[in-house]
Amino acid sequence: MSSSSTPMEIYAKVAVQGDAVRLLKTNKATKEEIDAAVKELLALKLDYKTLTGQEYKVGIPPTNSTPVNSNSLAVEEDDGDYVDPWTVQTSNAKGVDYDKLIVRFGSNKIDQELINRIEQATGQKAHHFLRRGIFFSHRDVHQILDAFETKKSFYLYTGRGPSSEAMHMGHLIPFIFTKWLQDVFDVPLVVQLTDDEKYLWKDITLEQAYKYTIENTKDIIACGFDVNKTFIFSDLDYIGQSPRFYQNVVKIQKHVTFNQVKGIFGFGDSDCIGKISFPAIQAAPSFSTSFPQIFNGQKDIQCLIPCAIDQDPYFRMTRDVAPRIGYPKPALLHSVFFPALQGAQTKMSASDANSSIFLTDTPKQIKTKVNKHAFSGGKDTIEEHQQFGGNCEVDVSYMYLTFFLEDDEKLEKIKQDYSSGKLLTGELKKILIETLQPIIAAHQTRRKQVTDEMVKQFMTPRKLAFNF
C-alpha cells in the first residue's frame, strides 16, 4: 500500500480501475489482460479497506468514522463473494461463483481432459467428486501425473483444524477424496491437525485443542485410511518431535514477510505473533523433508494437497516460497464448500448444531434436521411445485445428494423429476435422509472400532510402507 495516498485518492483509483476492467471485458480483451486488471483492482480495494476499514462501494466515498478492521481483508469481488481461510460468504443462494474464484486465485479448472488423464494413469473410474465438479480447481496436477507416469512417486497432504470434538459431514469431503486418491495412486499420506492454530484463534486451552485433535483423529481414521501408508499428526505433538519439521518452519518464516501475510490473510498489527507466523506451520508439511522418517531425507518428493478452496491462500504462499528454499511447489486439488443446511450462502459451522449434520447424529436427528432445516428449492404449494418444478441449484437436499449419492443415473433422474415438479420436496428430503443415515451409521460403527492403540499407531512418527 502506498502510504502517501489518502482514502479519497485510493477511492478514485478503484473507480478508475473498475472502469478499466469493464472496458476490457466489453472489448473482449484476452483472459490474461482481464485477469491482470482484476488483480490490480482487487489490490486497490484491499488498500482502500486497509486504510479506511470500509468496503469499497460504488458511488459511496470514504467517511472517517469507521475504525480499521485489520482482520477482514480478503479476496472479494463485486458480487460480494468473500473467501479466506476463516470466512466464506456469498449473497448468492447457489453458493460462491467458483469460476470467478478460479480467475481470482489464479488456479486452473479441472476439465474433462484432466479427469481422463487421472483415469488413464490410475486405471480407475474418476471419483464422483471429480466427475461432478466438487473438486473443481487445481494447481500443477498435470505435473504430478507426468511424474507418476514415469514411476516417480508423490505424496498426499491434507489436514484439519480441530475446532471441536464433533465433525460434520462437510469435514468428511477432503478425507473421503484423499482416501480415494491414496487407494488409486498408492502413495503416502500425511494428515496435519492444526491444534496450535485452533489454540491461537479460539478461546480454548492447549489441552482442549489437543483433545479435539484426538477425537477428530478417530473420525479421520474411521474414513478407512491404511495405517501402513498414513501418518496423522498433531502440531502440538509432532513439531516438538521433529527437528526437520521445525527447521522447515524457520526456513519458510525467513522467506515470508508480514506484508505478505497481511495481504494474503488480512492479519493486522493487533493480531498475536502466533497467528502471524502460523502460515509457515501449515506450509511445512508440503515439503518432504518435514518427514524424514517417511521420505528418508529426500527433498524432491512432490506433494499433492486435496483441500477446500478456502485453504488455497496458505498454499499460494507456500508455492511462492518453495523454489526460494530449494523445494518443489506442492500441487493442489480444490473442492467447493459444503453448504450449510440453511443454504449455500455459507459454509457449515461446527459451532451451530442446526447448520450441519454431525457425524455423531442419530438417524432421528438426521431426519429431523433435514426435514426442518434443509433449505428447499421447491415451490410454496404442491400445486405450484407440480406446475413449475423445483430449483435444484439452490436446493440443499439435492446439493447434499451430489456429494453423497454415488449413483450418477439415480441422481440425474432425481434432478429431472424435481426440476419438472414430479418429485416433491418431502420426497427429495426422504431420499437424502435414507442416503445419509446408513453412511453416518457406518461411520459411527467404524469409529467405535478405532482404539486408542490405533490412534497411537497412526500418530507415531515412523517409516511407512514405501521405500524412498
Next chain:
Amino acid sequence: MSSSSTPMEIYAKVAVQGDAVRLLKTNKATKEEIDAAVKELLALKLDYKTLTGQEYKVGIPPTNSTPVNSNSLAVEEDDGDYVDPWTVQTSNAKGVDYDKLIVRFGSNKIDQELINRIEQATGQKAHHFLRRGIFFSHRDVHQILDAFETKKSFYLYTGRGPSSEAMHMGHLIPFIFTKWLQDVFDVPLVVQLTDDEKYLWKDITLEQAYKYTIENTKDIIACGFDVNKTFIFSDLDYIGQSPRFYQNVVKIQKHVTFNQVKGIFGFGDSDCIGKISFPAIQAAPSFSTSFPQIFNGQKDIQCLIPCAIDQDPYFRMTRDVAPRIGYPKPALLHSVFFPALQGAQTKMSASDANSSIFLTDTPKQIKTKVNKHAFSGGKDTIEEHQQFGGNCEVDVSYMYLTFFLEDDEKLEKIKQDYSSGKLLTGELKKILIETLQPIIAAHQTRRKQVTDEMVKQFMTPRKLAFNF
C-alpha cells in the same frame, strides 16, 4: 500510534512533552512522576520516528523526504544512547549511561544491600563483576533470594546467538558470571543457542548456523560448567525434540501482538514472520515447563537470567506474558556492555577482527591488538601524561582490567597510578596483555579438551543432578 496524527502534530507533542519532563526535573518531582513523563516522551518519539522515518530533533520540524525505516525503533534518549538487542550506540566515550538505562528500562540498580544479601545467602564473597558494577541492574533478584532462603530452588538461563565460529572476550562475560552463580547457588542451568535467530537475521544457511552452535558450545563448555547441572541446547535441534517447549512457544505467541513486538524490537511490515515471532523462542526457556526432563513438569520453578542489558527487551516481554499464561516471571541480572578495543562507544563486534580479542587469538595477536588498537585515556606525550595523568574512565585497557583482573587492590593501585600519571599507557597495556594472555591460553587448553562426546552429553535432553 494514533493514525490520525500528522508528523507535525506529533512533532509538536514531543516538544511539549519534552518541556514537561524538564519542568518536572526542575521542580524536583518524584522519581515515579518523572519516569512516567519520560516514558510518555519516548513513546511519542517512537511514534514520530515510525511516522516520519526520522529522529526527532529539537528545532527541526519533520520533512517529507525520508522513507520510514521500520527497523530502527528502539529506546533512545536525548543523550543519543541507543540500545536494542542488535544495536548499542552512544556518543559518549565512557560508554552508555547505565543509570539512565535503569530508569528507561524500569529495572533496579544492584546496590550494596543486594550484594550483601547474595553474600549472606551463598556464604561466598560476591564475584568481582558484582562488586565492580559490571552486573549493575536486576529484576526480582530479591524474590529469588527470598525463595532460596526458604530452600526453594530456582534455575539459571542464559544464552548466545551463534553468529560466527569465533567468540570474543565480551561473549565470555555472561558465561563467567553464570558459572559463578551455578557454583555458589548450586542450581540447574540451561543455555540456549539461538541458531534459528541467526539464520533469520543473517545471510547464512541453517547448516552454517548449526555449525556455529557446535563451535560456540565448545567455548561455553570450556568455561567450566558442570555437565551434571547444565543443559546446552540448539533451538534448531531442541525445539524439534520437545513438545513442551514448542507448546510454551505457542502459548507465548498467543499473548504477544505484532504491535507489541513492533514497539519493543522495532520490527516493521517488511520484516519476515520468523523475526516477528522469534521473541517467543527466546522467552520460552524462562519457564520451567519447557524442560520437563529437568523439572519433572513443575511449572513454578523460577528462572534467573544473567545477560547483557541489551537482551532485556526480550525479557520485559516475557515478564509481561508470564502471569497471563500462569508462570512466574523470570528474574534478571543485567551486565554492562563489553567495550570494543576502539572505545566504549560500541559493543565488540565478532565481524571486525580488530575490534575484539578473540578466544582464538595467539599471545602475539593479543599483544599486537592491545598495543595497536586499545583506545588510550593517556595524554599525547609522556611529559603531559606524567603531569596531568591518564583518564581511566575512557581507557579501554583499564576497562578490560576491571573485567579480567580479579585482584581488587592491584586494580585500585593501577587506577591511582594511571590517573596520577605515574603509570604510562605502554605500562598499563603491558599489564593488560599479561593478564589476558594466560586467561586465553588457559581457555584454549580447556577448549581443546572438549570432545564431540562431551558436546553431545551437554546437548542431550536429560535429567540433571537435581530432584524436582
